[in-house]
Amino acid sequence: xxxIIFFLLLLSKVSAFSQVTADPAxxxxxxTSKLNVITNExxxxxxxxxxxxxxxxxxxxxxxxxSGTCKIKIGLGSKMLLSPTFDxxxxxxxxxxHWTALSSGGQVQITxxxxxxxxxxxxxxxxFDLFGSILGGSTITTNxxxxxxxxxxxxxxxxxxxxTSSLFYFVVPAVVPVTFTAIRATKKECSIKVDFNIExxxxxxxxxxxxxxxxxxxEKIGLLQATNANSYTYIFNVPEKHQxxxxxxxxxxxxFDGKFQYSEIRKLSAVCNTKSTVFLYPNxxxxxxRSVYIExxxxxxxxTYTVSLFDFTGKQVQENVISLLNAxxxxxxxxxxxxxxxxxxxxxxxxxxxxxxxxxxL
Numbered sequence: 280x281x282x283i284i285f286f287l288l289l290l291s292k293v294s295a296f297s298q299v300t301a302d303p304a305x306x307x308x309x310x311t312s313k314l315n316v317i318t319n320e321x322x323x324x325x326x327x328x329x330x331x332x333x334x335x336x337x338x339x340x341x342x343x344x345x346s347g348t349c350k351i352k353i354g355l356g357s358k359m360l361l362s363p364t365f366d367x368x369x370x371x372x373x374x375x376x377h378w379t380a381l382s383s384g385g386q387v388q389i390t391x392x393x394x395x396x397x398x399x400x401x402x403x404x405x406x407f408d409l410f411g412s413i414l415g416g417s418t419i420t421t422n423x424x425x426x427x428x429x430x431x432x433x434x435x436x437x438x439x440x441x442x443t444s445s446l447f448y449f450v451v452p453a454v455v456p457v458t459f460t461a462i463r464a465t466k467k468e469c470s471i472k473v474d475f476n477i478e479x480x481x482x483x484x485x486x487x488x489x490x491x492x493x494x495x496x497x498e499k500i501g502l503l504q505a506t507n508a509n510s511y512t513y514i515f516n517v518p519e520k521h522q523x524x525x526x527x528x529x530x531x532x533x534x535f536d537g538k539f540q541y542s543e544i545r546k547l548s549a550v551c552n553t554k555s556t557v558f559l560y561p562n563x564x565x566x567x568x569r570s571v572y573i574e575x576x577x578x579x580x581x582x583t584y585t586v587s588l589f590d591f592t593g594k595q596v597q598e599n600v601i602s603l604l605n606a607x608x609x610x611x612x613x614x615x616x617x618x619x620x621x622x623x624x625x626x627x628x629x630x631x632x633x634x635x636x637x638x639x640x641l
Contacts, residue, residue: 298433301339301399303349303423304441308333310409310448312536323411324453327538328362330406331355333421333444335372337401339437344397348434349425351376353389355409356417358450360387362408372405386417411450419446457483457532457540464528464545469517471550475530475542476510482534488513491527492520499531519581522551557625563639564613571638573625574608581605583628588613591620600628616640 310323311330323329333353337344355361367378367389376391389407423442427433436442462475473488483505489497501515517526530542559573573586580603587598596616603609611623618640625634 297431298435299342299345300435300437301337301342301344302437302441303344303397303425303434304336304338304438305351305421305423305444306334306336306441308419308421308444308446310446322451323448325411325414325450326453327536328408328410331409331419333405333407335401335403335405335423337397337399338441340400343399344393344401345430345432345434346393346395347430348427348432349393349423351391351405352422352424353391353407354384354420355387355389356419356448357386358411358413358415358417359409359419359448360412361389362410365408367407370405370407372403376405378405411448414450414452416447416449419448421445457481459530459532459542462530462542462545464547466547466550469522469551470514471517471528471547472512472514473528473530473545474510474512477532478509480505480507482536483532484535485533486511487531487533488515489529489531490517490521491529492523494525494527497527497529505532517550524548526550557634557636559611559623559636559638562637563641566618566641569614570610570612572608573611573623573636579603579605579607580609582630585626585628586611587624587626588616589622589624591622596621613638613640 309332311332312327331353333351335351361367361380367373367380370376370378370391372391375393375395375397377394378389378391380387380389382388391405421444425434425436457480458478460476460478462473464474465472471490475486485505486503487499488501488503490500491497498521500518500521501513503511503513525546525548527544527546529544531539532542533539556576557573558576559571561568561571564571583600583602585598585600588596590596599611601609621638621640623636623638625636
């Protein structure tokens with residue numbers, strides 16, 4: 280009889296050790312923009328990427344949630360989808376939950392299986408990139424379920440009233456952050472003036488002025504902060520690499536969420552058509568002068584140049600490669616050159632820029 284009683288006591292202790300009481304919980308979920316700005320859940324623009332944030336807790340101060348004892352189920356409603364570029368393995372709670380998604384019952388269902396012990400007094404937020412795919416309203420639902428699926432330790436939920444949360448949302452047509460009513464681009468020698476008029480400037484943070492030298496790829500050339508004005512003006516000097524026969528100019532409006540839109544494109548021809556003249560001095564070169572100056576009357580030498588000297592018959596006498604930065608002139612050594620007439624050819628490497636200067640050595 281004593282052995283039976285001892286066995287029953289031992290069994291009761293084993294049973295007690297195989298069960299734990301803790302408190303899986305969720306708090307109200309929310310939606311923010313991709314840049315973590317709070318959004319109006321009742322008006323989510325169609326196709327805009329937003330972040331769904333689900334706060335997850337174990338409110339028990341002493342006991343963990345054993346692995347495999349519970350899962351989180353998230354229903355996105357009938358109007359939202361996961362972003363196709365979002366990787367569920369990157370969710371910041373993935374060291375505790377294995378996240379998967381599938382379509383079920385006309386909506387996307389996200390499931391997080393508890394794969395590691397969730398510590399006591401745990402608090403974290405799981406975030407997911409979503410977008411509204413269909414106009415209209417629906418509801419996101421979440422549930423922290425106790426499953427005890429084939430686990431050696433069973434979980435008892437000490438408060439079953441804090442396991443759910445929901446959020447109603449409404450997908451609306453995308454709002455254009457600004458309307459360009461006019462854009463003008465005018466040139467004066469090597470500068471361009473851009474004027475543009477706008478209406479309905481909503482949440483715009485800045486305007487970027489862009490230029491294209493190859494009529495295909497654009498680069499940012501300037502920036503204007505949005506000031507809720509009706510018109511803006513920007514003047515810039517055209518960089519040397521954009522000094523081409525024809526260039527394009529456009530405006531990029533960017534809002535606080537990172538969304539952007541472009542203005543119409545304006546085409547400009549013959550920018551920087553005031554071609555500078557290259558000359559050298561002294562010319563003719565006196566016998567006692569060892570070097571001459573080669574100078575631009577407008578602009579500067581920028582880059583790597585090949586400077587070659589040819590005699591009157593076309594025979595190359597010497598060649599030098601030099602690198603210049605914002606230089607209006609440079610020295611060219613002609614000591615040791617015999618009396619006669621020569622030509623100096625200046626080629627900017629990697630371009631078709633060519634200058635030929637005649638020089639006379641006395």
